[in-house]
Amino acid sequence: MATVVVDVMPKPEILDPQGKAVLGALPRLGFSGVVDVRQGKRFELTIEGEATAEVLAQVAEMAEKLLSNPVIEDFTVRVEDI
């Protein structure tokens, strides 16, 4: 079995209210030095067998159709040893 990670983040030009909320809260908790925060989603998919190129292409299709909204989000797909 393999673990494939899909990271989904808001497109750079899209307003990220969640990220802005975190950015605003950090100074109130005494943290400094953070210039920007962006928040997205992380999916860990456990796959039967090896993560072949074909499997990664299928995961990219899952990301496009189900895990992300291609209008406002970008995604990346990679194999990770968890």
Added chain:
Amino acid sequence: MATVVVDVMPKPEILDPQGKAVLGALPRLGFSGVVDVRQGKRFELTIEGEATAEVLAQVAEMAEKLLSNPVIEDFTVRVEDI
């Protein structure tokens, strides 16, 4: 400036309803071969200056106090070239 990524995932023993919902939807979209899905959050923090060990320790503290719920979630902190 550096980008530090914080990944927040549900603890393994914690029920992950979002992940289960995605897992259940995949076959309906014609996808097979996925044994499990876990869904979490990804934060990209843009930091002033270099990501020193001290900065990474501060980010871990931010993750513990603000970005995650340590009772039900685990987090990892790493530097990433975005």
